[in-house]
Amino acid sequence: MIPDDLRYTAEHEWLAPAGDGTFRVGITHYAQDSLGDIVFVQLPEAGAAFEAGGALGEVESTKSVSEIYAPVAGEIVAVNPALEGSPELINSDPYGEGWLVALKPTDPAAVDALLDAKAYGALTAG
Template structure:
């Protein structure tokens, strides 16, 4: 299972990539998409929506279940991946690339420090 070293992770199995210094891109991990099975529908927020850290911002529906998505940091949604809304299977085929979900401008970039590094996320998966 792939757990890219350069990303940060949440205990809810979202990944976070810092982009352009002031934005973060968010998606779900390879582990999460594997547990969900074939993703058939994604509900994402509108751009401009304000989120608090830990707020539910959408959901992913698969052939097995429906799972909520949670904001890893508080801030404003500045971009939504429309390609995933049209082709949710991108989450299964490329969870760390084309399957990204939203970009957020964090209110406090220091909040990223509370997220898990790759080694800690791997330990979480091992239980």
């Protein structure tokens, strides 16, 4: 299931508006399913700035280690503290409790240029 109210990247990240000009970022159900059981997450600290497409962390699973990319340029304003002790939340609730970081975009309009649910669904249907 691909939530209709989010924006997506071709690298399987999602963005959800937080209502205060920031966006929560996570990886999609498709991505977590492909990775398998997630055992560790490395994320940046609040205040770190990233360019669109820049590596902002890693997700380590029993199968592999995968980079997480910044969907848009911006500053990290929060990191999900629950993941430090429970990285498996990404598997069990990728669009909810398994969020990774909150990001304040440099250019909020850049979010609109990302994939919508229909386009992301077409990408992953292959």
